[in-house]
Amino acid sequence: MLILRVLRSGPLHGYAIAQRIRQLSGEVLEAEEGSLYPALQRILVQGWVAAEWGTSETGRRVRFYRLTPDGTKQLKRELQEYEQAAAAIKAVLRLA
Amino acid sequence: MGRFWRRLYFMLHRRRLERELAEEMETHRDLMPTDRRQHFGNAARLQEEAREAWSWAWFEQLSQDLSYGIRVLWHAPGFTLGAVAVLALGVGVNLAEFQIFDAMILHRLHFRDASAFLQLSHVSKQGPRLGFPSGAVEFYRSESQSFAWLVSEEYLDIVVEGDAGVRSDLVSGDYFVNLGIVPAWGRLLDRRDAEPGAAAVAVVSYPYWQTHWGADPHVVGRVFHVNNQLVQIVGVAPYDFDGLSPRRTDLWLPLIVRPQLLIGSAPLREDFSRASEALFGKLKPGVSQAAGEAELTVLTRELARRQRAFRDDERIQSEFVQASMSRTFAHSPAIAIFVVMVLLVLLSACANLGNMLLARGLAREREIHIRMAIGASRARIVRQLMTESFLLAVLGSAAGLVFGGVSARLLMNALGAAANFRPSMSWQVVFAGLVLTLLSAAAFGLPSALQTARPSSRKVHLRRSLVGVQVAVSCLLLISSGVLAHNGVASASVDLGFDYRNMVVIYPQLYAQQLTVATARQEMDTLSVRLSAMPGVEGATAAVAPPLGGRVMFENLPGLPRVYRNVVAPSYFTVMKLPLLRGRSFAAGEQNVAIVSESAARAMWPNRDPLGKILNLTGADRTIVGVVKDSGANLLVDADSVEAYLPIQAADVERSALILHTRTDPAELVRMIPAIAAEVKQTVSVVLMRASRDSFLEGQRRMITLIGSIGAVATALAAAGMFALVAFTVAQRKRELGIRIAIGATPRHILGVLLSQNGKPTGIGIVTGVVLAAVLSRLVRSLVALQKNNAVDVIGFAAGIAAFVLVAALATLSPAVRALKIDPSATLREE
Numbered sequence: 001m002l003i004l005r006v007l008r009s010g011p012l013h014g015y016a017i018a019q020r021i022r023q024l025s026g027e028v029l030e031a032e033e034g035s036l037y038p039a040l041q042r043i044l045v046q047g048w049v050a051a052e053w054g055t056s057e058t059g060r061r062v063r064f065y066r067l068t069p070d071g072t073k074q075l076k077r078e079l080q081e082y083e084q085a086a087a088a089i090k091a092v093l094r095l096a
Numbered sequence: 097m098g099r100f101w102r103r104l105y106f107m108l109h110r111r112r113l114e115r116e117l118a119e120e121m122e123t124h125r126d127l128m129p130t131d132r133r134q135h136f137g138n139a140a141r142l143q144e145e146a147r148e149a150w151s152w153a154w155f156e157q158l159s160q161d162l163s164y165g166i167r168v169l170w171h172a173p174g175f176t177l178g179a180v181a182v183l184a185l186g187v188g189v190n191l192a193e194f195q196i197f198d199a200m201i202l203h204r205l206h207f208r209d210a211s212a213f214l215q216l217s218h219v220s221k222q223g224p225r226l227g228f229p230s231g232a233v234e235f236y237r238s239e240s241q242s243f244a245w246l247v248s249e250e251y252l253d254i255v256v257e258g259d260a261g262v263r264s265d266l267v268s269g270d271y272f273v274n275l276g277i278v279p280a281w282g283r284l285l286d287r288r289d290a291e292p293g294a295a296a297v298a299v300v301s302y303p304y305w306q307t308h309w310g311a312d313p314h315v316v317g318r319v320f321h322v323n324n325q326l327v328q329i330v331g332v333a334p335y336d337f338d339g340l341s342p343r344r345t346d347l348w349l350p351l352i353v354r355p356q357l358l359i360g361s362a363p364l365r366e367d368f369s370r371a372s373e374a375l376f377g378k379l380k381p382g383v384s385q386a387a388g389e390a391e392l393t394v395l396t397r398e399l400a401r402r403q404r405a406f407r408d409d410e411r412i413q414s415e416f417v418q419a420s421m422s423r424t425f426a427h428s429p430a431i432a433i434f435v436v437m438v439l440l441v442l443l444s445a446c447a448n449l450g451n452m453l454l455a456r457g458l459a460r461e462r463e464i465h466i467r468m469a470i471g472a473s474r475a476r477i478v479r480q481l482m483t484e485s486f487l488l489a490v491l492g493s494a495a496g497l498v499f500g501g502v503s504a505r506l507l508m509n510a511l512g513a514a515a516n517f518r519p520s521m522s523w524q525v526v527f528a529g530l531v532l533t534l535l536s537a538a539a540f541g542l543p544s545a546l547q548t549a550r551p552s553s554r555k556v557h558l559r560r561s562l563v564g565v566q567v568a569v570s571c572l573l574l575i576s577s578g579v580l581a582h583n584g585v586a587s588a589s590v591d592l593g594f595d596y597r598n599m600v601v602i603y604p605q606l607y608a609q610q611l612t613v614a615t616a617r618q619e620m621d622t623l624s625v626r627l628s629a630m631p632g633v634e635g636a637t638a639a640v641a642p643p644l645g646g647r648v649m650f651e652n653l654p655g656l657p658r659v660y661r662n663v664v665a666p667s668y669f670t671v672m673k674l675p676l677l678r679g680r681s682f683a684a685g686e687q688n689v690a691i692v693s694e695s696a697a698r699a700m701w702p703n704r705d706p707l708g709k710i711l712n713l714t715g716a717d718r719t720i721v722g723v724v725k726d727s728g729a730n731l732l733v734d735a736d737s738v739e740a741y742l743p744i745q746a747a748d749v750e751r752s753a754l755i756l757h758t759r760t761d762p763a764e765l766v767r768m769i770p771a772i773a774a775e776v777k778q779t780v781s782v783v784l785m786r787a788s789r790d791s792f793l794e795g796q797r798r799m800i801t802l803i804g805s806i807g808a809v810a811t812a813l814a815a816a817g818m819f820a821l822v823a824f825t826v827a828q829r830k831r832e833l834g835i836r837i838a839i840g841a842t843p844r845h846i847l848g849v850l851l852s853q854n855g856k857p858t859g860i861g862i863v864t865g866v867v868l869a870a871v872l873s874r875l876v877r878s879l880v881a882l883q884k885n886n887a888v889d890v891i892g893f894a895a896g897i898a899a900f901v902l903v904a905a906l907a908t909l910s911p912a913v914r915a916l917k918i919d920p921s922a923t924l925r926e927e
Binding site: 014015018032033034035037038040041044045047060061062063 | 102103106116117119120121123124127128135136137138139142143145146147
């Protein structure tokens with residue numbers, strides 16, 4: 001979900017995705033950065049993102065990942081589910 | 097583009113994609129600040145995870161595992177052959193058994209619509225009876241509307257060219273036509289042969305044709321003597337036909353010739369004298385079983401009004417032939433024991449396999465540790481090991497199918513089964529084999545695989561318990577084989593006490609004629625006088641349950657062994673050579689007295705004088721007037737038997753049989769007796785006592801053959817198991833043994849080290865096996881007759897344990913010798 005969210009603002013390459021997630025989460029989510037790649041492969045197979053080779057701002061050959069229409073829909077769905085779950089948890093916490 | 101196509105695309109472009117992914121990850125690491133690089137993770141593992149995402153990873157891994165497994169097994173031929181052999185033995189025995197069952201039950205009746213055949217019986221207050229009088233059968237056949245056909249067969253012992261004891265079936269004329277049987281040679285019986293005045297003809301069975309006629313096709317048209325009547329052979333029945341009743345048949349004759357073969361019997365239509373025909377039928381399409389039974393019941397009631405052969409309350413019942421057959425078969429205690437033993441063989445094979453896999457896992461410890469160190473998960477290792485187990489299972493089941501097929505054939509031959517009990521390799525057999533092997537590989541491969549893949553090596557417990565199971569089961573099987581084989585030998589050598597070789601039993605079946613008590617007595621006396629007057633007859637007596645016959649009467653009295661009861665004439669003890677040890681024999685006409693055997697006297701009144709004591713038998717108090725020796729005939733059947741004899745009463749006469757003792761070979765008499773009986777208008781069946789004994793021992797011999805074959809397999813498994821165990825121990829501890837030898841351990845010391853490792857579980861296994869065998873032999877005693885009185889047959893047990901120890905010692909020998917020959921310097925240099 002995080003990857004899809006990060007890609008909503010436009011295509012990014014792998015290292016940039018990792019950087020963005022780190023920045024946005026305020027350095028809290030600091031998992032193995034490499035695990036980004038298996039995750040990317042999984043959503044590639046799902047067809048939620050598409051990949052294309054290009055050149056980075058520093059002139060290196062990198063692969064850019066871009067959200068597909070399917071991916072946008074999936075992101076919307078996941079956000080909705082997440083919000084519902086979060087709201088439910090919040091409600092329980094308030095009552096308890 | 098669907099998900100499937102994307103996957104396929106990834107599969108096809110795997111190499112390029114892998115390269116690209118690696119490049120991408122490399123770039124990523126380069127871009128990371130040096131101090132954060134360790135946060136990237138293990139690149140190799142991540143790549144593998146990514147690959148899993150792309151494709152049918154399980155499929156790829158499976159083919160990888162398979163090819164790796166094949167290579168591993170190929171490089172360890174000793175282990176592979178051993179494991180496959182063990183599986184093949186365990187599964188093969190089960191398959192052989194399955195095939196024999198299959199042949200005996202499922203496919204015994206291989207003719208068209210066999211599953212629709214009904215056997216009819218008539219039921220009254222006195223219980224069900226299978227035999228119908230000929231007159232009734234003819235009546236049903238002409239009157240019934242609900243049956244497509246009705247056929248009957250009647251068992252008859254006949255004399256062919258002086259050869260007594262040939263088994264024949266008298267059958268109705270349309271018997272073969274309705275069953276749809278095609279002859280092997282010549283023709284079969286048909287309607288013409290059943291017409292009045294037709295020439296007497298016969299069809300011979302295939303095995304009889306082969307053994308007695310040398311498989312000569314010119315036998316068709318030959319004429320021979322059956323009960324001194326001329327009969328022409330018209331054909332040979334097919335190889336796989338043996339009649340509808342479960343017994344061997346040598347010859348088929350049309351029912352219409354019965355008056356010729358048995359002088360004095362009436363024409364079929366009028367013959368209600370004996371209920372001897374087994375009746376089979378097939379319903380017309382659309383007619384229910386209940387409707388068929390109801391129609392025949394109505395016809396039977398009509399007959400009951402005219403004839404005394406049926407009672408007024410008689411009903412007709414029908415049962416599918418196949419169902420009744422499998423029931424009789426499944427109820428046989430011998431079969432139950434056999435099934436248990438066969439399953440034990442499988443268990444032993446499985447424990448064996450589990451142990452081999454575990455030992456193999458130990459030997460591969462290094463390899464597995466390396467694989468785990470470079471990132472293989474435990475689940476991944478278990479999957480790899482299980483793939484190897486299943487490879488073994490597939491190989492094992494293929495070998496098991498071959499072994500099972502061969503051994504089924506060998507067993508059938510050893511059992512002397514009728515020709516139509518032929519084992520066949522049906523898809524059910526193949527399927528059963530596959531399921532069995534896969535299950536056993538899963539059941540015993542999995543624990544071993546789990547243990548092997550556990551990083552800390554605590555494999556000792558599982559291995560010890562597997563050794564224990566294996567030893568216990570092998571011991572149990574060998575002891576059981578020992579006990580049963582010893583029992584068989586013992587019963588063959590039981591001293592019958594009387595001269596069974598020269599004894600003939602004659603069953604006049606007066607009870608079937610519904611005579612008054614006085615007439616029955618008169619008929620019996622006449623018959624007895626005529627038969628005793630034959631040349632060579634030394635003595636004659638009468639008994640309701642002649643020894644070794646089909647009739648057994650017994651009573652279970654509280655706190656006593658089973659009491660075998662017989663009702664005998666006063667002369668019985670003299671003719672049977674049963675000496676009176678105390679008291680006297682019966683006096684003529686005496687009532688309410690009894691004579692007991694010496695073992696019965698001992699059991700009922702230990703250390704007291706039995707004479708004059710009162711025994712309540714069959715609802716009356718009886719005074720003991722004498723004590724006789726134990727009868728060998730009952731000892732043969734039941735070693736614990738005790739006997740009680742009651743004097744014959746007038747009402748018993750119609751049920752009793754005559755026993756003749758002759759000076760010479762009584763085979764000649766068997767031919768004369770029916771003719772003499774016919775002179776006084778009686779039809780009798782005649783049995784040679786030695787034939788009864790032989791057929792009883794024949795059954796025992798078959799049992800021993802079966803048990804022995806299982807014992808042989810158990811021995812082979814025990815040997816393979818012990819061999820594998822010690823061989824692997826030696827291989828695994830080679831270094832240590834080398835060091836021991838280098839610092840001066842003696843051969844005795846080395847052997848001690850090797851044996852002590854498995855000593856404890858082996859000991860526990862042997863003890864468990866012995867205890868289980870003792871429990872089992874108690875169970876067995878309640879099912880089959882064992883010869884020894886004590887619950888634990890010492891000789892049988894000793895033989896079983898000795899066999900196990902011998903096999904274990906022999907199997908240990910070669911690896912032990914290899915251990916002694918270890919060259920310390922060579923071994924230490926190896927690492």
